[in-house]
Structures are given as C-alpha cells and as structure tokens.
Amino acid sequence: MKKLINRPGDYVDQALDGLVAAHPAMIRTGTAGRVIARAEGARKGKVGVVSGGGFGHLPLFCGYVGQGLLDACSVGNVFEGPNVQSCIDAIKAADGGAGVLKLFGNYGGDRMNFEMASEMLDFEGIETTTVLGTDDIASAAPEEAQKRRGVAGILYAYKIAGAIAERGAALAEVTEVTARANARVRTIGVALAPCQVPGAERPTFTLPEGEIELGMGIHGEPGIWRTQMMPADQLADEMLNRLLADLPADAGGKVSVLVNSLGATPVEELFILYRRVRERLDQEGLQIVQPMIGPYVTSMEMAGASISLFHLDEQLEDLLRDPADCPFWSVRR
Amino acid sequence: MITPQTLQDATARAHDAMAVLEQELNQADAVLGDGDTGGMLARVIGGMAALDLSQEDDLGAAFAALARAALANTGSSLGTLMATALTSMAKATKGTPSAEWSDLSPMLADARDAMLKRGGASLGDKTVLDGLDAVATALNGVETPAAAGAQARAAADQALATFRDLPCKVGRARMFADKSIGIDDPGMLAFAKLVAALAA
Structure with a gap:
C-alpha cells in the first residue's frame, strides 16, 4: 500500500511534529514527546481533562486538545495504547491542582497504563478519576454495556467533560456528568475497505469486492455482520435500526448526530448518509441538535463510516452548546 | 543458575x-484483532535486547531494567502484561x-498472578496467561536449563493446542467466540513461539 511516509518507525513522531508545527496552540511534551498539551498550560483551579490512546485515528485523540475540550493527551504507537510514562506526563500536564479526569476508550492496554500512572501519581497528591468510552454497540450486548469499546462517540464525552470543567465544576461533578454523557452515546460503524499499519506487509483485514462489514471496530477488528454492498439509504436505515433498538433508559426527544468518515470515505458520501439519517430521525420524532458530519475519528485510510447518536438531556444539551475550540472542532455560542 | 547474563542471552x-x-x-493477530502484535513485540524485544546487562550483578535489577524497556516501548495490553510479569x-x-532453575516455576506463577490482577482476564479465557500458567506448572521441580527448556516448550505447545479449539472469552475476540474456535490466540501463539526460540 502506498503511504506518504519516510520510515514506518517515524510515523507517529513525524505526524505529531507536523501537527504542532501547524497548530501553535498545541505543544508536544512529555519524556518521549508523546504528550500533546495546550500551549497555555493547565489553568490553576480547573479540573484537568486528559485522554490518550493509540495513534492512527486523527483527529482523535490528541487533535481534540483545546479550549473546552481536552487539556492533554498521551499518544501511543499505531493502534497501541500510550505507555505508562506518557500517561503520567499527560496527567501532570493537565493538572491545575483541582484533580484530573482520565477519559479514554475502553481498551486493555490504555486501561492498564492509565491505572499504573494514577497509582504512581497518588504518591504525588494528584487526584484522578476515570470515565471509559464505551459507545460501540457492536462490541458487546446491552446487558454487558460496560464491556463495550470506545469509538467515535467518545468525542461527545470530550465535549461535555471539557465544557463542565471550564465552568468550574469540581472533579466529582465533572466525572459524574461525563459518565452520564458517555452512557447516552451509541455508535455503530461500517467498513468498506481496510487500512494497513505502517510497516505491516498486509492490510488488517480483507473484504471481498462488493461486501461490507457492519459493526467493525476502529482498528479493523471484525464486525458482527458481513453483507453485500447496498445503497446508502438502506445502509443508513440498517445502522439506525441497530442504534434505535438500543436506547438509554431515559432517552428524551433530542439527539446530536455524528456521521463520521473512517478516513477514506469522502464527505460527499457522509452527507448522502446524513440526509437519510435526518429523514429517519424526523420520522421518529427526534430533534437533531448540532449535527457533525466529517472525518472526526478515523483509522488511517480505512473506507467506511460510523453513525453516533448522543441522547441529550437539558444539561447535556446546554454543555454541548458551550464554546470549544481546537484545530478540528469549534463550537461558538 | 539464572543470572543477568542468562537474561542478556535470552x-x-x-x-x-x-x-x-x-x-x-x-497476520495471526489480524484474523480477529488489529494486526499489530508482531510489530509491537519486535519493538519491545528490540528495546530489551539493546540493554547491556553484562555489568549488572543484581538479578532483580536486570529484570527491572527489562520491565522498564518494555514499558518505554509500548502501551499495548500484551506488552504491558509482559512488563507486569518482569516487574514481578x-x-x-x-x-x-542469581536464581536457581528450580525457582523459575514459583517466579512464573507469581508473575501469572500479577498479570491476572493487572489485566483483569481469568485463566481459561484463551490468552497468553493460559500458556504461562501451563509453563509455570510444568517447570515445577525442574532443576536444569535443558530440562526447563524442554518442559516449557512442550507445555506451551500443549496449551496452544488445547485452547485452539476453545472459544476466546475476553477482549474484542469474545464477540466472535465462534470464529475464535480453531484459531490461535495471538498472545498465546507469540508466547509459545518465543519459548521455542529460547529453548532451542
């Protein structure tokens, strides 16, 4: 596969170099340069919001460092969790003395490394709490929702955590509201073509011509249903049927919708999907607030899309509308 | 005897x-996972092999240096669990x-327990832990490197064969429990292959 790289081993670091060169509000920091943090530093007295994860999903994770979003983010290698030192460095970079919320996807490596980092930071008096992104409905049944993986919908949890922390809430409240936001996000993905890890000899999976895979993870982990390619409207319906069959207990009448490209799928096709999503949600009597359509959470050159529904309540809607600003997402009141 | 030099050679x-x-x-990881197990292990083991342990006279310090090298090179679950074992x-x-070869069995059993605690998987879930458990048990009472190598290799291979036809019960692969039948767990496969390389 053709890639615009120099050496596979330099993939992450050179991309991060370019990211901060282009966006001076972000800096690279940490022992091994594997932390992206806000250039202005942690604000004293504000709860810090930190994330982390494997690389290859830009703008996720570290692209969302900015006002009203993340304060710092640790960066692993391609599809591998960040190492423990980067997690320690990121938490420290986000710490303004009021504690730090660790908000990351529910993956084994990420969990272990953030856990070890907090154990070590306990000795330094930095209080931390954890909320795990668990929005991928294809990764576990509703009865085991806590086992689900985090995919594109974690973006909504970032927004809520960042907003309530900016408003000056204490760590316990930031954690509780963010956990509630996460529990009200549902995502499902569809893959049309695979991606390839730099340095690997083959793509992470193969799909026969004319077939698609529903429920695929953002690392190319197999989905739940493999099926024939179908028109966009039919696919949107299929995905929405799954999402609407899995509502949070107290879902109201308002949702935010994220129609996301996994990398190679163009925005044109996302709008074709969104057009149908809008029709369907209108029929369901659901009002859409602040829709997002674009490449927000990708898997390098994987082709496909994901749809996320964020079931709002009054407070979450208000927080969603709060100002936020990073290179890949900004919200203005 | 197991000395820092033994670790350097290994x-x-x-x-x-x-x-x-x-x-x-x-490739083995790509079947049900994200296809990076080999690249990750190559980087972690490369970091360990780059260490100079020849002047080290404390075996614990040598193990700790290997654990730090693993932690510095990855945040993946398998790599982090390896570091957990080395720390133990x-x-x-x-x-x-130094340590006696007969110490290896209880040391590996303790490492297995530390990994169970850190990772949250259970024995029988079809992970690297089932391979390690089999080896820890098989090495019980073994006193020479030759016997340790032979026993460990046989036990790791046997565990791989036993679990091949069982479903995976943890992680993303548990969603494809049926698809995981007949397929080696990549962590378990890596463990068996590396044990074979060390025992050769």
Missing part, C-alpha cells in the same frame, strides 16, 4: 527470533545475583 535469542516471527504474528520477577529476585 533477549538476544528472542530478538533474533522476532525477525521471522514479526509478520507471522501480525524483579521483586522476587531483588538483591540477589
């Missing part, structure tokens, strides 16, 4: 073995210049 052998194993393990063995041998 990492060199494992590093050589990875030249061939890297793509094989990537560092604690067991801290302040001593």
Whole structure:
C-alpha cells in the first residue's frame, strides 16, 4: 500500500511534529514527546481533562486538545495504547491542582497504563478519576454495556467533560456528568475497505469486492455482520435500526448526530448518509441538535463510516452548546 | 543458575527470533484483532535486547531494567502484561545475583498472578496467561536449563493446542467466540513461539 511516509518507525513522531508545527496552540511534551498539551498550560483551579490512546485515528485523540475540550493527551504507537510514562506526563500536564479526569476508550492496554500512572501519581497528591468510552454497540450486548469499546462517540464525552470543567465544576461533578454523557452515546460503524499499519506487509483485514462489514471496530477488528454492498439509504436505515433498538433508559426527544468518515470515505458520501439519517430521525420524532458530519475519528485510510447518536438531556444539551475550540472542532455560542 | 547474563542471552535469542516471527504474528493477530502484535513485540524485544546487562550483578535489577524497556516501548495490553510479569520477577529476585532453575516455576506463577490482577482476564479465557500458567506448572521441580527448556516448550505447545479449539472469552475476540474456535490466540501463539526460540 502506498503511504506518504519516510520510515514506518517515524510515523507517529513525524505526524505529531507536523501537527504542532501547524497548530501553535498545541505543544508536544512529555519524556518521549508523546504528550500533546495546550500551549497555555493547565489553568490553576480547573479540573484537568486528559485522554490518550493509540495513534492512527486523527483527529482523535490528541487533535481534540483545546479550549473546552481536552487539556492533554498521551499518544501511543499505531493502534497501541500510550505507555505508562506518557500517561503520567499527560496527567501532570493537565493538572491545575483541582484533580484530573482520565477519559479514554475502553481498551486493555490504555486501561492498564492509565491505572499504573494514577497509582504512581497518588504518591504525588494528584487526584484522578476515570470515565471509559464505551459507545460501540457492536462490541458487546446491552446487558454487558460496560464491556463495550470506545469509538467515535467518545468525542461527545470530550465535549461535555471539557465544557463542565471550564465552568468550574469540581472533579466529582465533572466525572459524574461525563459518565452520564458517555452512557447516552451509541455508535455503530461500517467498513468498506481496510487500512494497513505502517510497516505491516498486509492490510488488517480483507473484504471481498462488493461486501461490507457492519459493526467493525476502529482498528479493523471484525464486525458482527458481513453483507453485500447496498445503497446508502438502506445502509443508513440498517445502522439506525441497530442504534434505535438500543436506547438509554431515559432517552428524551433530542439527539446530536455524528456521521463520521473512517478516513477514506469522502464527505460527499457522509452527507448522502446524513440526509437519510435526518429523514429517519424526523420520522421518529427526534430533534437533531448540532449535527457533525466529517472525518472526526478515523483509522488511517480505512473506507467506511460510523453513525453516533448522543441522547441529550437539558444539561447535556446546554454543555454541548458551550464554546470549544481546537484545530478540528469549534463550537461558538 | 539464572543470572543477568542468562537474561542478556535470552533477549538476544528472542530478538533474533522476532525477525521471522514479526509478520507471522501480525497476520495471526489480524484474523480477529488489529494486526499489530508482531510489530509491537519486535519493538519491545528490540528495546530489551539493546540493554547491556553484562555489568549488572543484581538479578532483580536486570529484570527491572527489562520491565522498564518494555514499558518505554509500548502501551499495548500484551506488552504491558509482559512488563507486569518482569516487574514481578524483579521483586522476587531483588538483591540477589542469581536464581536457581528450580525457582523459575514459583517466579512464573507469581508473575501469572500479577498479570491476572493487572489485566483483569481469568485463566481459561484463551490468552497468553493460559500458556504461562501451563509453563509455570510444568517447570515445577525442574532443576536444569535443558530440562526447563524442554518442559516449557512442550507445555506451551500443549496449551496452544488445547485452547485452539476453545472459544476466546475476553477482549474484542469474545464477540466472535465462534470464529475464535480453531484459531490461535495471538498472545498465546507469540508466547509459545518465543519459548521455542529460547529453548532451542
């Protein structure tokens, strides 16, 4: 596969170099340069919001460092969790003395490394709490929702955590509201073509011509249903049927919708999907607030899309509308 | 006796073995996972093999150096669990210049328990832990490196064969429990292949 790289081993670091060169509000920091943090530093007295994860999903994770979003983010290698030192460095970079919320996807490596980092930071008096992104409905049944993986919908949890922390809430409240936001996000993905890890000899999976895979993870982990390619409207319906069959207990009448490209799928096709999503949600009597359509959470050159529904309540809607600003997402009141 | 030099030789052998194993393990991981197990292990073991342990006279410090090299090179679950095991063995041998081969079985059993606690998987879930458990048990009472190598290799292979036809019960692969039947767990496969390389 053709890639615009120099050496596979330099993939992450050179991309991060370019990211901060282009966006001076972000800096690279940490022992091994594997932390992206806000250039202005942690604000004293504000709860810090930190994330982390494997690389290859830009703008996720570290692209969302900015006002009203993340304060710092640790960066692993391609599809591998960040190492423990980067997690320690990121938490420290986000710490303004009021504690730090660790908000990351529910993956084994990420969990272990953030856990070890907090154990070590306990000795330094930095209080931390954890909320795990668990929005991928294809990764576990509703009865085991806590086992689900985090995919594109974690973006909504970032927004809520960042907003309530900016408003000056204490760590316990930031954690509780963010956990509630996460529990009200549902995502499902569809893959049309695979991606390839730099340095690997083959793509992470193969799909026969004319077939698609529903429920695929953002690392190319197999989905739940493999099926024939179908028109966009039919696919949107299929995905929405799954999402609407899995509502949070107290879902109201308002949702935010994220129609996301996994990398190679163009925005044109996302709008074709969104057009149908809008029709369907209108029929369901659901009002859409602040829709997002674009490449927000990708898997390098994987082709496909994901749809996320964020079931709002009054407070979450208000927080969603709060100002936020990073290179890949900004919200203005 | 197991000394820092033993660890130095072992990492060199494992590093050589990875030249061939890297793509094989990537492919094995790609079946139900994200296809990076080989690349990750090559980087972690490369970091370990680059250490100079020849002047080290504390076996615990040598194990700890290997654990730090693993942690510096990855945040993946398998790599982090390897570091957890090495940290456990560092604690067991801290302040001593060497360990007997007969100490290896209890050291691996303690490492297995530390990994169970850190990772949250259980024995029987079809992970690297089932391979390690089999080896820890098989090495019970073994006193020579030759016997340890032979027993460990046989036990790791046997565990791989036993679990091949069982479903995976943890992680993303548990969603494809049926698809995981007949397929080796990549962590377990990596463990068996590396044990074979060390025992050769």
